[in-house]
Amino acid sequence: MLELHAVVKRYGATLGAGPIDLTVEPGEFLTLLGPSGCGKTTTLHLIAGLHAPDEGRILMDGTDLTQVPPQRRNMGVVFQNYALFPHRTVTENVAFGLRMRGVTPTEIASKVGRMLDLVGLPGTEGRLPRQLSGGQQQRVALARALVIEPRVLLLDEPLSNLDAVLRKRMRADLRAIQRRLGITAIAVTHDQDEAFEMSDRVALMDQGRIEQLSTPEGLYDRPATRFAAEFIGEAVFVPGRIGSLVGGRARVATESGLGFDGIPCPDGLGVGAAVYVLIRPERIDLILDDAAPAGAIEAEIVDRVFSGEQVSLSLRVAGGLVLKAKKPSLGRFRDLAPGRKLRLLAQDPRLVPRTDGAT
């Protein structure tokens, strides 16, 4: 188990990351997700020991690692640009960490061979990094980090230099290898899809801090802040106030005059609290016939974008508010055109505290 306790890193007067509290369970795949400059890479480097924290402690299975230099931490790091030794062959690159540990040549040979099989690179042993494709270099870097049997595998934007197709495949391969070895892994990425597809848990970071730490489902369904809701998926935020609260479910009146009832209310929000009602485009039901279920809102289509597998619709509702809806581009949704009037039902709206100005 890896623990970070109130870890802070500053670069002169600017904050690099922190304060960060984080516990990573054994065998877990955790991703630090966030925009560039949010401190995710800094946090990874702190764990690797490449930076020393200004405050706080880093513990591994109860032992304090804070003062341990990187060469004695036994962390396997895969760098964004792979950082393969350009003057050494694939075998020599993978063998490097074992040689530093004084492993015997016969044992090195067998371990390197097994690891190259595992990452799917047999037959490249004698080649130099520059003779390999980007995807192959990535696999060498992974093999080099894994062969030392590290306590934690650290991946810094591991897939950002690969093309889209390769990236998809590598995500699955990375996850499969991590599961097979049962190793604890921490990855850094700015790509939400990547984070969701690979991870058991995702730590969403912003301005040096962990904004929300949750499973991918939890982050998507219950974003704690507007930042989290905006970073994960698409959303429309409708400002309003909590009118009443019954059994943990809120009734919200929005500033544009809409009413939403029965929204699960996050802890810490009471009657009168300023909130956003968060509506995801893929969770809007369109009612094209005369049915008028409770909560249905009158709307008019103002824009339509067709992108192959789906149609995106902009819908104007009362008070000039524009909501977005995404529908599979088939049947009755496909040919909806601007000007069409209909009713919509926002399924599963969520509440996010509104802290920007309104109280």
Add this chain to the structure above:
Amino acid sequence: MTETRRAGWLFVTPIGLLYLLILLAPLSYFLLLSIFKYSAFEMYLFEPTAENYQRLLFDPYYRGVIYRTLRIAATTTVFTLLVAYPLAYFLARYGGPGRGVLMFLVIAPLMSGVIVRTYGWIVLLGAEGTINTALIWLGAIQRPIQILRTEFAVIMAMVHILLPYMVFPLFSAIVAQERNLEQAARTLGASNLRIFLEVTLPLSRPGIVMGSVLVFTLTAGAIVTPQLLGGKEMKVLGILIYDLVLTTLNWPLASAVASLLVLLQFSVIVLYFRGARGRAAA
């Protein structure tokens, strides 16, 4: 031939013609002259002979000059490398303020002539020079010690004069290395020493090769500094050619010496680059 290749040839044509004219032509001329017979009256006779080369390679005096030249060039190269590497490493890795000034200080000596810098060394090393005066004042020695007119003086001055030629290729080679190669080595368990020996130094090889070739060939062909700091007795190949051409007027022998010098320098270049390539492919 494609468009771009034709354009490429066009670009190298002017420099190619210049080389042909000012380098290959004279080179062929003295190569040819070196196998003609010397004549005190007509300078040379159109009689092919090997005697110029025989004299050069078997006469103990000339052999001594060849050995001395090679010894000074090799020693200078080694010491320049030892002094330049830490400096280049620091310049490449130091990101703080004043780096531009430091770079300028390394180049600055190139802006004064070789003669000026050599005279500077005479001032320092002479019998009444700064070093001797200081040592006597400190009581370390009773009378001035001989520093001028020694190989030591020549080598020390050459190291100083040629330092920029070693620093810059080294700087380029070190600065071009990805910084996180060292980080990667560190996370894999390498100590600072291992990182230097296994990553930084091998990746500096192109700079070491280029700098060493420059310093070796420039030292082997040097005239002014060995002349002024080494004194009359300390002949090197460059001075030998100078004397033979202008004083003794033995152009065939001078041509043989020049040919030998060019051959030596060329061999060093080829060997060095061969070695560099061989290692890189291994």
